[in-house]
Amino acid sequence: MAAEQEAPHDPPLPPILTYPSSTPPTLITQGAEARLYKTTYLLPSLPCALKYRPPKAWRHPILDARLTRHRILAEARVLARCRRDDVPVPAVYAVDESAGWLAMEWVGGVPVRVAINEWLARRRRGELEENENKEGEVEGDAPPVTGDKEEDKDLIALMRRIGAAVGRMHKTGIVHGDLTTSNMMLRPWEKGSAPSNGHAGSGDGLLDGDIVIIDFGLASQSTSDEDRAVDLYVLERAFASTHSRAEKLFSATLESSYREAFKQANIVLKKLEEVRMRGRKRSMIG
Ligand SMILES: Nc1ncnc2c1ncn2[C@@H]1O[C@H](COP(=O)(O)OP(=O)(O)O)[C@@H](O)[C@H]1O
Ligand SMILES: [Mg+2]
Numbered sequence: 001m002a003a004e005q006e007a008p009h010d011p012p013l014p015p016i017l018t019y020p021s022s023t024p025p026t027l028i029t030q031g032a033e034a035r036l037y038k039t040t041y042l043l044p045s046l047p048c049a050l051k052y053r054p055p056k057a058w059r060h061p062i063l064d065a066r067l068t069r070h071r072i073l074a075e076a077r078v079l080a081r082c083r084r085d086d087v088p089v090p091a092v093y094a095v096d097e098s099a100g101w102l103a104m105e106w107v108g109g110v111p112v113r114v115a116i117n118e119w120l121a122r123r124r125r126g127e128l129e130e131n132e133n134k135e136g137e138v139e140g141d142a143p144p145v146t147g148d149k150e151e152d153k154d155l156i157a158l159m160r161r162i163g164a165a166v167g168r169m170h171k172t173g174i175v176h177g178d179l180t181t182s183n184m185m186l187r188p189w190e191k192g193s194a195p196s197n198g199h200a201g202s203g204d205g206l207l208d209g210d211i212v213i214i215d216f217g218l219a220s221q222s223t224s225d226e227d228r229a230v231d232l233y234v235l236e237r238a239f240a241s242t243h244s245r246a247e248k249l250f251s252a253t254l255e256s257s258y259r260e261a262f263k264q265a266n267i268v269l270k271k272l273e274e275v276r277m278r279g280r281k282r283s284m285i286g
Pocket of ligand 1: 049090104105107183214
């Protein structure tokens with residue numbers, strides 16, 4: 001009783017999470033449109049991610065209910081299609097579009113953004129220690145990560161897995177709409193199992209794992225090369241701002257593995273050039 005009063009839910013939980021048989025949910029994130037809870041599904045031992053779109057008080061209730069239904073169903077449809085075509089995404093467990101939620105497989109591991117930043121920070125510490133040993137050397141700005149060093153192999157392998165996953169997604173006719181390294185999870189490989197694509201990591205394992213693309217709230221079914229190019233551009237910009245040291249390496253590596261996964265890649269990458277030019281012009285003006 002006391003505990004319930006201490007932790008009121010505002011807005012309230014979706015009814016499914018208040019059933020006595022439900023595992024108490026943990027709120028993972030709260031975006032403007034959706035909340036993500038970790039709970040369980042069917043078995044107390046099967047963790048699931050429940051994405052809930054609560055009613056929006058500022059929207060007309062009928063319009064709001066319709067929008068929510070459409071978005072939940074669209075996301076579920078895209079996930080199902082990706083699963084069918086072997087694009088690495090969480091499996092859909094259950095949908096209640098009228099109640100505004102979608103239950104899906106819980107993906108273990110950390111967002112790719114977190115893994116890369118940890119890896120870059122560790123690499124930087126190593127560089128600084130090296131410089132301390134050289135007399136007279138002053139610490140400068142962190143030079144770009146170019147991929148020449150042996151230790152960069154893991155990062156290159158990870159980028160290749162990202163390019164392959166995005167290529168497969170585009171091939172099946174889905175554009176993501178919000179591709180960032182926050183919307184990709186790095187799911188650890190099970191002990192003893194070989195990585196599915198042969199790009200095994202060699203170092204400390206920080207970047208080991210399979211890419212799983214998440215957050216299809218803005219995704220759509222599209223085979224337009226322009227849409228695909230914009231998807232890649234968004235990822236490129238996101239990468240440049242969150243992991244600027246590895247920006248150049250990223251574009252080059254991503255392009256080559258994207259090409260391998262997706263036959264029409266050349267047309268998309270040509271478009272990407274145009275999209276980049278537009279982006280540059282815009283940033284010069286504004
Ligand atoms: N299926 C999942 N398994 C594990 N964690 C997830 C899953 N889906 C989302 N998350 C976690 O919740 C966060 C937010 O989910 P996301 O779908 O990206 O919603 P938002 O629209 O708020 O960005 C993700 O960054 C990730 O850490
Ligand atoms: Mg997200």
